[in-house]
Amino acid sequence: MSAPARYATPRDPRFRTYGGKVATLGAAMGLPLMPWQRQVADVALEVDDAGVYRYGLVVITVQRRAGKTSLLRPVFAHRALTVPRARLWVTAQQRQDAADTWTDTADTIEESPLGPLVRRRSANGQEKLSFPGGGTLRPFNAGSRRAMHGKDSDLVLIDEAFAFSEEEGDVILQAIVPTMATRPGAQLWIVSTAGTAASTWLREYVRQGRAGTNVKACYFEWSIPEDTEDLTDLDVYAAHHPAIGHTIRPDALADAAGRMKxxxxxxxxxxxxxxxxxxAIAPSLWNGARTLAPLVDGASVAFAAEVAADRSGGVIAACGHLDDGRQAVEIVQTGDGIGWMAPRLRELSERHRPAAVVIDPSSPAGPVHRALSDHMAARGRWLPLAPFGTDELVDAHGEFLDALTTGTLAHRSSSVLDAAVRVTGARTVREQVVWSRVCGEDGASPAALFAAMLAHHGVLHPVPSAKPELTVG
Structure with missing residues (x-):
């Protein structure tokens, strides 16, 4: 037995399937199918009365280490052996990732009883595994519109599709779809783990799959529920991971949890x-962190400022502590323009003696940062203005999500924060996904969420006290 799917296209017994053939082939290759893999194969490989595959699109979203790509190896082999001159392709977020997936598949096939029947070319950029009957398996570059130009395809695997934005996904489809036009029964398999705010392409397939709105596709998902209250409870993960008890041990989850954010x-x-x-944050995670409790007076606090991308207004946020020991963020003030922000931050600092005042000097709030710096230089009055750059931005983003995930951070319920979360997009900085400052289509700004994130960073990274000579005056 294995964990049941949370969403799955049901098997239609009116149609025969090649699922059993693939399972037999997988066992011969040393890859016996786990129950969840057999469930997918039985449905995804249903054929109509003419022997044509019923589903042109197969979408599988499942946890890491579940055996996503190991399922595809016997599927590839079966297609190559049963379709004359089959054209099989694999791609991923980077060409090297696709080449690695191809290499693992080729190794498995060569080491199986099929090994004597295949021929392999491994030269970089020319990788190809050839089967009897003229079938071939090759990787291709997902980022090139011309990667498949003039080619045919019977089966294409897109691995770890979470890495693609909507625009990048469209480029891939423009390369793939025309290659299937003359191949009856051609299939596209999209396989991935859940993504981030930047995974807009995969997210649409997940939405359609959960709703069951695409009758030409079959969809499978194994995941923990969206309303999971304790995201640190490993028993919840074990109960929903389909490979637990088959290829991975429950204690492997604890090992991974100890090494990952x-x-x-x-x-x-x-x-x-x-x-x-x-x-930008899953509603279950965000709503579970709501609180109406006030911040504890006298406890450590940090302030942060953020300005809308068009500099039409700004936000000041604070992060402090609750009676129950959690940290909490709240919106202190919003306003039009930015001239009010530096004086207000000076006033707050004099009253509350914060651990840090955090402003990104390279952001639209740069003028506020300069005004405070100039004030300190001119008046000799010190403020705990935190150093902040790209490294700190990446860290602050991860720290904020980690604290929400572990339940150590709350947010004082605010319509301003809720609106910011709704319009916040994503971008990539140094190969890390972080939130974007770009306003939403309706002009709404994510500034409040950024201010809250920066304030939380300030509590975690207090600014050391000033040297005596900086506090004179």
Whole structure:
């Protein structure tokens, strides 16, 4: 037995399937199918009365270490052996990732009883595994519109599709779809773990799959529930991971949890979307962190400022502590323009003696940062203005999500924060996904969420006290 799918296209017994043939082939290759893999194969490989595959699109979203690509190896082999001159392709977020997946598949086939029947070319850029009957398996570059120009395809695997934005996904489809036009029964398999706020292409397939709105596609998902209250409870992960008890041990989850950031562990081993299709943070995660409790007076606090991308207004946020020991963020003030922000931050600093005042000097709030710096230089009055750059931005983003995921951070319920979460997009900085400052289509700004994130960073990284000579005056 294995964990049941949370969403799955049902098997239609009216149609025969090649699932059993693939399972037999997998066992001969040393890859016996786990129950979840057999379930997918039985449905995805249903054929109509003419022997044509019923589903042109197969979408599988499942946790890491579940055996996503090991399922595809016997599927590839079966297609190559049963379709004359089959054209099989694999791609991923980078060409090297696709080449690695191809290499693993080629190794498995060569080491199986099929080994004597295949021929392999491994030259970089010319990788090809050839089968009897003229079938071939090759990797291709997902980023090139011309990667498949003039080619045919019977089966294409897109691995770890979470890595693609909507625009990048469209480029891939423009390369793939025309190659299937003259191949009856051609299939596209999209396989992935849950993504991030930047995974807009995969997210749409997940939305359609859960709703069952695409009758030409079959969809399968194994994941922890969206309303999971404790995202650190490993028993929840074990109960929903389909390879537990088959190819991985429960204690492997604890090992992974100890080595990964909490929000990344939830995504990888829970197949949990920390972001959603409408919010930068999954509604279950965000709503679970709401509080109406006030910040504790006298406890350590940090302030932060952020300005809308068009500099039409700004936000000041604070991060402090609750009576229950959690940290909490709240919106202190919003306003039009930015001239009010530096004086207000000076006033707050004099009253509350914050651990840090955090402003990104390279952001639209740069003028506020300069005004405070100039004030310190001119008046000799010190403020705990935190150093902040790209490294700190990446860290602050991960720290904020980790704290929400582990339940150590709350947010004082605010319509301003909720609106910011709804419009916040994503971008990539140094190969890390972080939130974007770009306003939403309706002009709404994510500034409040950024201010809250920066304030939280300030509490975690207090600014050391000033040297005596800087406090004179």
């Amino acid at each position: 909490p929000h990344e562990f939830a995504r990888a081993y829970g197949n949990f979307w920390v972001s959603s299709d409408e919010w």
